[in-house]
Amino acid sequence: MMVGMTPGGEDERTRVVVIGAGQAGLSVSWYLRRLGLEVGRDLVVLDRGPGTGGAWQHRWESLRLGAAHRVHDLPGMADLGLGFAAADRSAPARDVVAEQYARYEQALGLDVRRPVEVTGVTGLGGGFSVRWAGRASSGGGVAEAEAEAEAEAEAEAEAGAGAAGAVGAAAVSTGVLLAEVVVNATGTWGAPFVPWYPGRDTFRGRQLHTSDYHAATDLEGLDVVVVGGGTSAIGFVLELDGVAASTTWVSRRPVDWLDQGELDVESAVAAVAEQDRAARAGRALPSIVSGTGVPRTRRFVSGIERGVLVERPVFTSIEPDGVRWADGTFAHADAIVWATGFRPELRHLAPLGLRSAEGGVSVEGGASTLDPHLFFAGYGPQASTIGANRAGRAIARQVVARLSEQDAERRGRGRG
Ligand code: FAD
Numbered sequence: 001m002m003v004g005m006t007p008g009g010e011d012e013r014t015r016v017v018v019i020g021a022g023q024a025g026l027s028v029s030w031y032l033r034r035l036g037l038e039v040g041r042d043l044v045v046l047d048r049g050p051g052t053g054g055a056w057q058h059r060w061e062s063l064r065l066g067a068a069h070r071v072h073d074l075p076g077m078a079d080l081g082l083g084f085a086a087a088d089r090s091a092p093a094r095d096v097v098a099e100q101y102a103r104y105e106q107a108l109g110l111d112v113r114r115p116v117e118v119t120g121v122t123g124l125g126g127g128f129s130v131r132w133a134g135r136a137s138s139g140g141g142v143a144e145a146e147a148e149a150e151a152e153a154e155a156e157a158e159a160g161a162g163a164a165g166a167v168g169a170a171a172v173s174t175g176v177l178l179a180e181v182v183v184n185a186t187g188t189w190g191a192p193f194v195p196w197y198p199g200r201d202t203f204r205g206r207q208l209h210t211s212d213y214h215a216a217t218d219l220e221g222l223d224v225v226v227v228g229g230g231t232s233a234i235g236f237v238l239e240l241d242g243v244a245a246s247t248t249w250v251s252r253r254p255v256d257w258l259d260q261g262e263l264d265v266e267s268a269v270a271a272v273a274e275q276d277r278a279a280r281a282g283r284a285l286p287s288i289v290s291g292t293g294v295p296r297t298r299r300f301v302s303g304i305e306r307g308v309l310v311e312r313p314v315f316t317s318i319e320p321d322g323v324r325w326a327d328g329t330f331a332h333a334d335a336i337v338w339a340t341g342f343r344p345e346l347r348h349l350a351p352l353g354l355r356s357a358e359g360g361v362s363v364e365g366g367a368s369t370l371d372p373h374l375f376f377a378g379y380g381p382q383a384s385t386i387g388a389n390r391a392g393r394a395i396a397r398q399v400v401a402r403l404s405e406q407d408a409e410r411r412g413r414g415r416g
Helices: 023-034 054-058 093-108 142-159 161-171 231-240 269-281 288-292 298-305 347-352 385-415
Strands: 016-019 043-046 116-123 128-134 173-179 181-184 206-209 223-227 246-251 311-313 317-319 322-324 330-332 335-338 374-376
Touching: 016 023, 016 128, 016 173, 023 043, 023 054, 023 093, 023 385, 043 116, 043 128, 043 173, 054 093, 116 347, 128 181, 181 385, 223 231, 223 322, 223 330, 231 246, 231 298, 269 288, 374 385
Parallel strands: 016 043, 016 181, 181 374, 206 335, 223 246, 223 335, 246 311
Antiparallel strands: 116 128, 128 173, 317 322, 322 330
């Protein structure tokens, strides 16, 4: 049976669907639980990742918590004996965050359904039909997902080759959830951005984006060009030093180095305000790093002093074996690492037709300006761990207000 459908074949109903269990989705869910919503009956959280941790579970092995930016605790974490301030800074951030989120989800009884990808959201006039595809397992993290996959493989082996199709169908099911409100909290990790340069398609070496980067050793002995002016690009250049044969670091605009050693994204008031203006106007969101600058951490300063971090303007074209600048200078390259950012992950909302002519979606205070039953958590000015936390509170209140209105309308119709 497909999970998500009742035995009678009807689509499952709930009141609120939260898409995404990263910092933003979890924060909204925490507040919704506090405001009385019950998991399953009122609230279903879907996430396409195999485990807990949101985008953090996919980040590269060498990334540590607090490498440049502060990671804020989710609401209520301290009361649960959880928190990032005291978390292990020597372990990979992806493991630390995944573990903390797993315990958080468990304490909230959130029963996140994963790996479940929302493939399309359609408006129903005051509600939504949320189409999903995935394994629809709920609860646990990576270990549970792996155990389930193993159990499936065993069942397949026991049943013999003839049953493989049936097992496959059970492994990837599809379904529809009907909801009165949708909170989209899908982050950006799934929508990497790579700018176009003449000759990009002719390059014979490897091209990888931040989202494909695993470890410096994958690029051992290669001439590597790193593109980008943010903390990810800088981190890659530093860890490739002594591993790659050479590194060339280029950035579209000169890096705006800050004096402080740690950046709290939310404290970068001007950058957050600019994100907010763009979100309200439905414009494509500007790059965050262009507004915040890059903190001068001890590690970064040491990289500059050792001559490892040498900024160059970006090249003007790409050739099969390297990159070329306008003045004719050429750098040989076996690999180009595009640390050039991400865009909001919104493909599954395409049926709602929200895109404005300006290239973005119009969002005010976390709410869609086009559909009062649709919310965006972690979007634009909320795209940091503290921004996502604040979004949680503001959005949950609006969601509950919307549900109360729906209840009042229903009661009115009942009387009429
Ligand atoms: P995510 O963590 O990306 O969560 C979104 C979730 O939605 C994912 O679990 C994904 O599986 C799920 N999803 C996406 N599409 C679908 C779909 N169609 N169906 C179902 N599920 C879906 N911010 C900080 O404050 N401090 C930092 O140190 C910091 N470091 C960063 C480092 C990097 C490299 C990047 C790219 C960003 C960093 N940020 C940092 C900013 C980042 O926005 C925040 O870290 C925050 O965790 C993002 O939370 P989120 O919930 O919005 O998104």
